[in-house]
Amino acid sequence: MLHLDFGFLNWNVISTYVAKGFIYSVQLTLVAMVGGIVIGTLLALMRLSGKKWLVMPAAAYVNTLRSIPLVMVILWFFLLIPAGFYSAIGGQFALAHWAELSAVITFTFFEAAYYSEIMRAGIQSVPRGQVYAGYAVGMTYKQCMQLIVLPQAFRNMLPVLLTQTIILFQDTSLVYAIGAYDLFHGMDLVAKNLSRPVESYLVAAVVYFVICFSLSMLVRRLQKKIQIIR
């Protein structure tokens, strides 16, 4: 057995290497969650619209992204978004954080495919009679969706959406492929620069575990609460 010594992990090391990556991981997760749910809801509405010219592209988009490995998608986005795009949206800062921004865009559009499947199930879980009731009192399609169906679909699916977000948080570690500076990249640098791979990777695992496990416990509690309301 190896002797483990975590003493090297002082505040100085954490603030130099890890804090920046941790903040980026959280930002990436939050932006991709919000953006993904918005785009995913639009995709779900397209797929349930019954109009062929809306259903086909949405279904193709979702099925394509769901059958490609995330790493491949990350590499594609990193390759295909031209440098001009980054300098247009954020100038020098964006060019310096090319990989990080590319990952934000990738995860937003990639997770949208997964969130859209959840929202589709959520919309389908609302009884059809409610839509008829909405039409009967003179609501338009848009009003029906906005005021009756989507709020319920969203509430019913909240635990699943959050569980998907926990998976998203774990998946953000895959920005490793393009070298973006996330939580794991920070720990990886500690491992290499301080020559402490064993301790660093163990700490990385513990940090991810604690965050994901406590979040999934919260989701479970939320699920119980929602069940009572229904």
Place this chain on the structure above:
Amino acid sequence: LPRPARFDQRGARFDRVALFSGLAAPGSGRPSHKKKQEADLGSTWDWEIFLQDTGGGRTYLDWMMSAWGWTMLVSVFALVVALVVGSLIGILRTTPSKTLVFIGDAWTELFRNIPLLVQLFIWYHVIPQMFPALQAIPGLVLAVFGLGFFTSARIAEQVRAGIMALPKGQRYAGLAMGLTLPQTYRYVLLPMAFRIVIPPITSESMNIIKNSSVTFAVQISELIFFALQSSEETSRPTTIYLAVTVLYFISAFAVNRVMAVVEKRVQVPGMIGGGK
């Protein structure tokens, strides 16, 4: 150009992949990527690169096919590990024993709440350091177990749900007949439960192919690893990425078909998903 050995590089620092992804020299930017991107966007498709020699006496096409082989090999072996371990853990979680349930729950939570990339790094860089006896194990085996155990948590969840979906009476009937608990599982519960969980296991089998892409990070010479290295060498990433993406599509589709055949062969007459 002599090609560096791509296997058993454990211990050696990430040379090529690290260089490519900018990990070797933090803060120095990613010049190789920018150069490559400019080179690529100016050109159109160049499928001839697949006939080019890699410098090791084989073409890029040969290399890609061998990489596809590694992807499938890792996926299939990891799936076997995941099915065996996942079934066992899933069963443990439905037994009456509190200890066994706790072990099963702990296993599932542990492997479900740590990202696969981090788990693979633990298998590759931590476990052989902590247990020197394991240093002789090739990286491929570690990757297979890493991916397999990661997936086992998901399979365990499905198997558990499958067993719980059965009416409680079936378990009681088995026990009342005088079968022991293992016999009840073997002859009453599992034959039904396994058939119920085939659809979710199909999607897990497709996931395992997708997830095998993460093993590039521990130097397994699979498709992503090929994509990164060969596009670095040839400056034709678009062509190579497209070829690799198509291979992933084909693999996932093939697994889907195989599992559809399995599902048809074992269906239970009279159940909703069963015989027509």
